[in-house]
Amino acid sequence: MFEATEINRKNLTRQKLFRLLLGGMTASLILPVALIMGTLIIKGAPVISFDFLFTSPTNGMTEGGIFPALLGTILLVLVALLASVPLGVAAAIYLSEYAPDNWFTRAINLAIINLAGVPSIVHALFGLGAFVLFFRFGTSILAASLTLAVMTLPVVIVATRESLQAVPMAFREACWNMGATRWQTIRRIVLPNAVTGILTGVILEVSRTAGETAPIMFTGAVFFLPFLPQGVFDQTMALSLHLFVVSTQVPEMPEAVPYGVALVLIGMVLLMNSASIALRMYLRGKKKW
Amino acid sequence: MVDGKTVKEDASLVTDGTNQSPIKLGVENLSIHYETGPALENVTLDIREHEIFGIIGPANAGKTSFLKAINRMDMFNPEMKIDGKITFDGTDISKVRNVYGLRSRIGVVFPLPVGLPLSVYDNVALAPRLAGLKNKAELNVIVERCLTRAALWDEVKDRLDSLGSMLSGGQQQRLTIARALSQDPDLLMLDEFSIAVDPVTTMRIEDVLKELKSEMTIILVTNLVQQARRLADRTAFFLDGECVEISVTEDLFTGEVGDQRTRDYVEGRFG
Numbered sequence: 001m002f003e004a005t006e007i008n009r010k011n012l013t014r015q016k017l018f019r020l021l022l023g024g025m026t027a028s029l030i031l032p033v034a035l036i037m038g039t040l041i042i043k044g045a046p047v048i049s050f051d052f053l054f055t056s057p058t059n060g061m062t063e064g065g066i067f068p069a070l071l072g073t074i075l076l077v078l079v080a081l082l083a084s085v086p087l088g089v090a091a092a093i094y095l096s097e098y099a100p101d102n103w104f105t106r107a108i109n110l111a112i113i114n115l116a117g118v119p120s121i122v123h124a125l126f127g128l129g130a131f132v133l134f135f136r137f138g139t140s141i142l143a144a145s146l147t148l149a150v151m152t153l154p155v156v157i158v159a160t161r162e163s164l165q166a167v168p169m170a171f172r173e174a175c176w177n178m179g180a181t182r183w184q185t186i187r188r189i190v191l192p193n194a195v196t197g198i199l200t201g202v203i204l205e206v207s208r209t210a211g212e213t214a215p216i217m218f219t220g221a222v223f224f225l226p227f228l229p230q231g232v233f234d235q236t237m238a239l240s241l242h243l244f245v246v247s248t249q250v251p252e253m254p255e256a257v258p259y260g261v262a263l264v265l266i267g268m269v270l271l272m273n274s275a276s277i278a279l280r281m282y283l284r285g286k287k288k289w
Numbered sequence: 290m291v292d293g294k295t296v297k298e299d300a301s302l303v304t305d306g307t308n309q310s311p312i313k314l315g316v317e318n319l320s321i322h323y324e325t326g327p328a329l330e331n332v333t334l335d336i337r338e339h340e341i342f343g344i345i346g347p348a349n350a351g352k353t354s355f356l357k358a359i360n361r362m363d364m365f366n367p368e369m370k371i372d373g374k375i376t377f378d379g380t381d382i383s384k385v386r387n388v389y390g391l392r393s394r395i396g397v398v399f400p401l402p403v404g405l406p407l408s409v410y411d412n413v414a415l416a417p418r419l420a421g422l423k424n425k426a427e428l429n430v431i432v433e434r435c436l437t438r439a440a441l442w443d444e445v446k447d448r449l450d451s452l453g454s455m456l457s458g459g460q461q462q463r464l465t466i467a468r469a470l471s472q473d474p475d476l477l478m479l480d481e482f483s484i485a486v487d488p489v490t491t492m493r494i495e496d497v498l499k500e501l502k503s504e505m506t507i508i509l510v511t512n513l514v515q516q517a518r519r520l521a522d523r524t525a526f527f528l529d530g531e532c533v534e535i536s537v538t539e540d541l542f543t544g545e546v547g548d549q550r551t552r553d554y555v556e557g558r559f560g
Contacts, residue, residue, distance in 0.1 A: 100367060171406070173403075174399070174465075174468075177392060177395075178397075178416045178469075179389040179393030179419060192406075
């Protein structure tokens, strides 16, 4: 009664074929990640030790640790976050909750999208011109972090705006009808329910900020410093630039060191990401509709 | 029916043209336009204190726009243009500076229940808090009173901390009513509140409304003609942005109607 016809069999074969094809392509995505992580761990793990993480490089950087670079990257990311998160979140709230839909708002939106598409080397030159020279911050942590902040602002704005817009309109209307002002509505209903999405944006920003090399090369990061930065107007070493230096600029570099630096950089980003993801899951578990 | 009758007999408030109670809401030549076209044209009517004023009519009749205009929600929607005059207790609402004060005297219940993603307690305490009340004991009293009056207290009194948005649909709608009552409004506007609510809950809410009538004015927009018949003292019939008829509710069903379309609608011949 239910014997397969010619067409049935053909459809079934095709279905199997495409399932295999799509599944295989998905699986192949994991391959580069696995290869990168595998290589880094196998080749880089042996050099990683307490001393490697917490001492300064010595002997033309072929010996000693990477502490100044590690500290520098953390500082750069933190200062960049301090600048871009308040600015980006505020702009996103305005765009999502207050801005009327007119040509000016649309122009700002277009500008944000374009800002996201600007290559990082262009940001680097902008940072050099604006922060290092015009504002006279010199090549410093402040100038480098602000350059990174400008570069990652679109990520924060777009992620925040989207998570604000994911909060149902009915919630806002219910509040407005009660006599709440826009700000009361934002403060009590919209923001608490958008926090998880905003965190996602911040996570993405951290990952990108920590790994960027070009924007900081001209604005605040240096190959080598014999001392640790004492404030935001000092120059600093950074992991990403340090990786570039040890893998291309230093003769007779032990082969394991660049792998170790890369492993630390990736490990740091993964660590920050997983902390934020854990926080996000905790918050999401508390809020539901 | 029986209820309708008793209301008619006991209330001096009623609506047979000899109604003596003052006008709560006066509407003169009200028109509402959106960019896509008109939603309501040239509506004139008076709603008196302590009456339940029903509004019936098919979709796109302008019923919801009418409620939005009363609550000045055009402020949040630049596409919405309001012409004409609405007075609340004699004051022209288009000239009210503090629209937040106006809105806080008007409670609104929506077609789909909106449990805000706050605890049950915080949902009901929100409006008093927005108005600046911080005293915990006073808030407790308000929350219990409003939930009780919305016929929800017994079901949620042991879980005031759980999320309002996770209650069942019928409970959320009663929560919405409790929230509207927490503003201590003079005017309660319900927009097709029974769409997403089971019949038993609908009946419970209808009983609540009959009791509330002694304290406030109620505008009941409803998709159920029989609900208007059960509750409303007077009813207006809106059709395609026009207010076709306003009369004592029972007259729509059994008495003289001014327009044949009204009778056709209440008897289910279209709509």
